[in-house]
Amino acid sequence: MDDKSIVELYWQRSEQAITETAAKYEKYCYSIAHSILNNNEDAEESVNDTYNEAWDTIPPHRPSILSTFLGKITRRLSIDKFRHRNAAKRGGGEMPLVLDELQDCIASDKNIEQEYEKKRLSEVVNAFVISLPEIEQKVFLCRYWYMDSIEVICKQFEFSESKVKSMLYRTREKLRDMLVKEGFQ
Template sequence: MDEFEDDRELVELFLSRDAAAVTKTEKRYEKRLIGLAKSFLSDPRDAEECVNDTYLKAWNSIPPQKPEDLFSYLARLCRCTAYNIIEKQQTAKRSAQLVELTHEMEECIPDVSRSSSPDDKFISALINEFLDTLSKDKCDIFVKRYWFGESVEEIASETGFTASKVKTTLHRTREKLRKFLEKKGVQP
C-alpha cells in the first residue's frame, strides 16, 4: 500500500471520528512534524506543544475538511500553530519590556492616576520641548528607547555605541528630563 492509500485510510478514520486516527497519524508523521515545528521554534518543548496542538486541530477540522494530502494539511496546521506560539511569545516579551520602560520613566514623569498632576497633553508638550534641547544622538537614543520601545542592545547596534554608553546616556537624559519637568512645575 502506498503513502496516498495510507493517508486516505487515516482521513477516513478522522471522518468516522475514530480516536485511532490521532494515534496512527502521530506514529506516521510525528518526526516530520516535530522537525517542521523545530524549524520555527527554538525550544523543543514548544515544538512538541505545537505538534500536539496540530493533532487537536486536525481532529477538530476533519470533518468538515477532507484533505487529499494529509501531511500537507498537517504541515499547514503545524506552521500556523508555530506562528501563533511565536506571536504569543513576542507579545509577552513586549509586555515585559513595557513594564521595564514604564519603571524607567517613573523616575521623571508623574503618575497622573495617583495625583492631580498636569494632564497628558501638557506633559507631552513639555517632553517635546525637552527633546528639542538634546543633541541629535541623545534625542535619537531617547526616542528609540521610549517611543519605539527598542532594547538597549538594539540601540547600541544601530548607533554604534556600546550598551554601557546607551544605558548611561539614557540614565543621564532621564535625570535631565526630571530636572527640566521640575523647573516647569511638574513633580514625579
C-alpha cells in the first residue's frame, strides 16, 4: 500500500493503518531502534511505541514522507529510552560511539536546556546538514541520524573504513566550527 493510502487510513481512524504501517516500515523502524538500543526487546518496544505515537499524531499531522516521519519518532523514542536506561557508557551498540564522536563538537558542557536554544540548535544543525555536499551529507546522516555502524556505511557507499572515518571527522570539525560560530558553547 502506498504511503498516501496509509496516512488516509490514520485519518479515517482505521486500525488497519497500524497493520499496514507495520507491514511496510517495521524493519526500517526496528533497524533504527536497534542501532540505538542494541537490544531486541527494547527495539521492538520502541517500534510499537512508534505506531502508537503515529496513531496519536495523525491526525492532525499529515506527513509528506511517512518513512521519515516514523523514523524520527522511532529515533526520538529510542534515544529517550536509551537515556532512561542510562546504559553503561560502553554498553555496546552504536550509541556510545556516536555520542563519543559528537563530543568533539562540543566546546563545553555548560548551558542550554532551554527550549529556545534547542530550537535554535535544531535550525543551525539543519542548516549545516543541508549545506553539506551530497555524499558527506548522506554519510553524516547515516552515522548520526540512522546510527549506522561504520561497517554498514562502508558497505552502503563502497568506501573504505578509513575514508568514512576521515569524512566523518572532517564533517564533525565543520559542525563544531559552525556551532562555535553560532555561539553554542
